[in-house]
Amino acid sequence: MSETNNKLDRRIIRSRKALREAMLTLMSQKPLAAISITEIVELADYNRGTFYSNYDNKEALLDDIFAELIDQLLQSFRAPYQQVEMFSIQDLPASSVMIFEHFYQHASIYTVLAKSEVLPQLREKMFIALKHITQEELVYPEHEIDRELHAIYSIHALLGLVFYWVESGFQHSTSYMQEQLVKIINWRPTVAKTVMKGSDG
Template sequence: MAEPGKKTDRRIVRSKSALRQALLELMGRKSFTSISITEIVELANYNRGTFYTHYETKEALLDEILSDLIGDLLRSFRAPYEKTEVFRIDELHARSVMLFDHIYRHASLYKMLFESDVLPSVREKMFVALKKISMDEFEYQDNGIDRELQSAYSINALLGLVFHWIESGFKHSPAYMQEQLVKLVNWRPTTIKTVKKQP
């Protein structure tokens, strides 16, 4: 026979999961701002009391979904360097880059978020979380470049690539994106030929 605590825990997990799925399903149909808590609980087949047991607002429910998603994003970002003291960027292997695997694994969720009215918040949360890791976990040799500007530049470049991939409808495979990222990171041109257009 299961312990009472474990039974309750399973109930909590089940109700929270149903509420999350209901919110995401509704967000696939309409804007987040127009969704009511009543709609969420009716679709999840629970009552408002159950909702307020777990969340104060629908924003708190969305925040929990995004926190879990971004937590997994950060784990994938750390994958190439988490077991080493010195991260050799010039020896980075495409297969060790897990970021695109994470995005692709949650492709339907990212696609829905990118088509929703919460997109600015999602972008900001992703940027802030990755920039914090970059600032906290990387130590560069002094190169005269402002540390925060360097972090902002590199994270914006990475997310620009990720966002373009999502917005393209995942035109390329995760493996292709991993290979391209490694090439971009190690690309150090000293000259670029300009193309002159004929008048």
Template structure:
């Protein structure tokens, strides 16, 4: 006999969301290390008892924000191949790429975290999560390339684009970023003209 689904307590969802939003609002103006739990609960209109019911400290609250962000990031990353047995990368289209739409949807959160002193934590968690998914869910034919080196190369490149885009204040549309990513993936340069002046 299957277990009945656990009913989600809407009050818990509301209080946790209020605490998250309060922390993000405070982080928009000051470093995470300088923020106190008292400030968080006062801004969220809850009390310390409610805070400690959900989180052991403010670091746990921040982790909850980042973990939720990464869950959504991974959904967007998987989107082009989640219902396919074979993922044909050469047939990948810009419209099937969802990762930039995800970043734009959470643009205010990413921008706050990027300006804060917790950005290294965010980058590291994003990298580890994307690398794990890439290595465990996408199996390439043997081409002599070390799979772990390939995953490091690809994920660092993708994150570089994402963080450049955030740092630029989202200077380009998400559709443009998707199109550019596809062009980069499919580009196979064989030569490049140099601008180096030869020594005489």
């Protein structure tokens, strides 16, 4: 690659990063529908020509924000198993669960998105991406449980836990969340005591 192309690539990376950051700043202040491209480029200190050379509209810019987050999310999800052919879920060390690290490292972004009307869209995209790699990359022993239903159940549970943590303002530490997730995965209660309240009359 020539030096000119390198400079061009760096310029594109820099301008896209600035536009993404401007978009997120504005989303922390107002709904997406109320944000104009003019506001985005003025805050990013670029012109409309730069915006349209990178994105067709603000929805495409939002998709770019999502795509970057999801790419890093998948890397963090793969962390416990990407270097091995087989791993024991029962013996999974909490420290190898990197998904909470990912969310914490991008806490400011997720805090903005969690309060935005785009949250359902983000969660759906994350769900689809995680379901895809779960079914493509992880093979479990034969069992009577429907594999697709298991994936749907597990991923919705994981995302529910993670976004609860985000919406709580990250009230627990990353290590606590790692440890709790591993305990939840491995907890297999077979009985439960019922506590029934009688009527007052």
